[in-house]
Each structure stands twice: as C-alpha cells, then as structure tokens.
C-alpha cells in the first residue's frame with residue numbers, strides 16, 4: 001500500500017508549528033516538512049503572555065500550514081491523518097491547534113490523534129532511527145526535565161523529574177544573569193567555548209541521592225553568587241554548562257543501569273546542546289537525539305508521534321478530546 005502522510009500541529013506555547021511526515025507500510029518515517037512561526041510579541045514582557053500567544057496562533061496557523069504543505073510539495077487532500085497537541089501547555093494556545101487539527105481531519109474525513117507534547121518530543125528522535133522499546137527517554141526543555149522508562153511501545157513510566165527549575169529554564173536564567181541574551185541555551189553554549197570550565201566550582205546537585213530526580217536551583221544560586229563575586233560571563237557559562245551536563249548524564253546513566261536499559265532518547269530544546277551530546281556519546285549507552293530543527297517545539301514531532309500511533313494501530317481520538325494544561 002501507499003505511504004501515508006500525517007499532518008502534525010503543535011501550539012502548546014509560543015511557537016506555531018506545523019509539520020508533515022510520511023509513514024511507509026514498513027513503519028519507517030521521513031519528515032517531509034517542518035515549519036515554525038516563533039512569536040516575537042512576548043520579548044518585551046520577558047515571558048510568554050498566554051492571551052497574546054493564543055491570538056498569534058489564530059493569526060498564523062493557516063499561513064504556517066500552507067507553508068508546510070508547500071515545503072512537502074503536497075496539497076491538503078494528500079493528508080491521510082492529523083495529529084495535534086492536546087497538552088500539556090497553555091490551554092488557550094493548545095485549543096487553537098487542537099481545534100484547527102480536528103477541523104482539517106473532519107473536512108478530509110481522516111483519522112485524528114490528540115498527542116501528548118512530551119511524547120512528541122520523544123518521537124522527534126524517530127527522525128533519526130526507529131525507536132524500539134525498551135528504552136529510557138530524557139526530555140529536557142524550557143518547561144520539562146523528565147526521565148521516563150519506556151518498557152513497551154506507548155507506555156511511559158516516570159522515573160524522575162525536576163524538583164524545581166527545568167534544565168532549559170536554568171540555562172535561560174543564568175544566561176540572563178550573565179548578560180548573554182535569550183534564548184539562554186545557545187548563548188551559554190557559545191560563550192562556554194571561550195570560557196574556563198574550572199573557573200567556577202559548582203557542587204553536584206542532589207549528591208548521593210538514591211533516586212533519579214533533578215534540581216537546578218542550587219546551580220542557579222551558585223551562579224548568582226559567582227556573578228556577584230565578579231566571575232566572567234564566559235567562565236560562568238563554561239562552568240555551569242559542564243556541571244549541568246555532568247548531572248544530567250550521570251543521573252540518566254544510573255537510571256539506565258538500574259532499569260537495565262541500553263538506549264536513551266534525549267530530546268527537548270536542551271538536547272540541541274553539543275556538550276550534552278558529546279557527554280552521552282562518551283557513555284556506554286546508545287543515545288538517540290532528534291535531527292536538526294526537531295529539538296525545540298515543532299509540528300513534525302507531533303506528526304511523528306501520530307505516525308507511531310497510526311503504525312501501532314491505536315484507535316483515533318474522539319473529536320471532542322479536550323485541551324489539558326497538565327496532561328498526565
């Protein structure tokens with residue numbers, strides 16, 4: 001039979017993302033398009049304004065979907081299934097993409113899948129290699145630091161999460177403190193190449209813990225003190241990046257050994273970090289990362305999650321599926 005084309009939509013926060021993925025009968029997938037509109041209106045407020053985010057999604061989504069179809073060289077009639085994020089995220093923002101996706105699915109009379117944003121982040125790595133459970137999944141973004149065990153396809157067991165800030169949030173806050181700009185992740189990463197990682201001593205968070213939790217507030221406080229004591233921004237960046245990377249990798253490695261897993265999927269915005277990728281590559285784990293442009297929020301990752309649901313034979317979602325701020 002012919003390949004199926006899946007449209008994926010993510011409007012969970014301040015990015016309007018639409019992607020198209022091709023699913024072959026064998027289960028292999030190919031990203032055909034990935035278009036993102038990153039909202040600029042929030043910059044002057046120093047944080048995302050939920051109501052403005054919803055309005056921007058409404059204004060942009062048609063255009064972004066058109067651009068995605070054009071990039072894939074398709075017309076909307078070629079689409080064989082639609083997936084849209086139903087949560088977690090900002091409810092008003094989520095509703096835009098969710099309702100839009102349902103409308104497209106209904107108009108085309110094709111299956112609709114409500115997708116979990118974190119499952120989308122994990123399936124972003126399916127662009128690189130077929131994900132075969134069991135594996136561990138570390139989702140590290142601006143809003144999440146979640147470590148899951150995936151014992152079988154579609155089953156997610158939370159192994160550990162952050163007690164305070166998300167990993168990306170720590171990168172963003174420390175970058176702001178050091179005057180390195182926004183988003184903080186890439187800014188820290190770039191400054192770190194010019195800094196001394198031994199300049200600022202950071203203590204490993206939660207040292208000696210038996211579990212697999214994360215915490216970044218201690219590193220943030222230590223960074224603030226070092227900054228006040230006159231540490232150079234690039235030294236702060238290099239020292240913090242190394243400490244954060246070591247902590248993430250060490251905790252994941254302990255969990256992998258405890259759960260007997262040999263593969264880890266690392267995804268979310270922070271998974272774009274080069275030092276993190278290098279540190280995972282130096283372990284005995286097989287680490288899988290999303291392809292370029294698929295780490296931060298996007299629509300293709302939601303299409304990839306939809307493709308996996310379709311291939312696994314999961315039933316489509318009901319068209320009255322709601323948006324959820326805190327999806328389980």
Ligand code: KG4
Nearest residue numbers: 141142143168184185186269270273296297
């Ligand atoms: O996945 P994402 O777009 O948004 C959420 O769902 O939260 O992730 C954005 C986060 C930001 O905090 C950003 O600073 C971080 O990912 N980030 C990075 C890098 N690129 C983006 N952190 C570290 N190193 C990077 N290269």
Ligand code: ZN
Nearest residue numbers: 117121141297
């Ligand atoms: Zn995200």
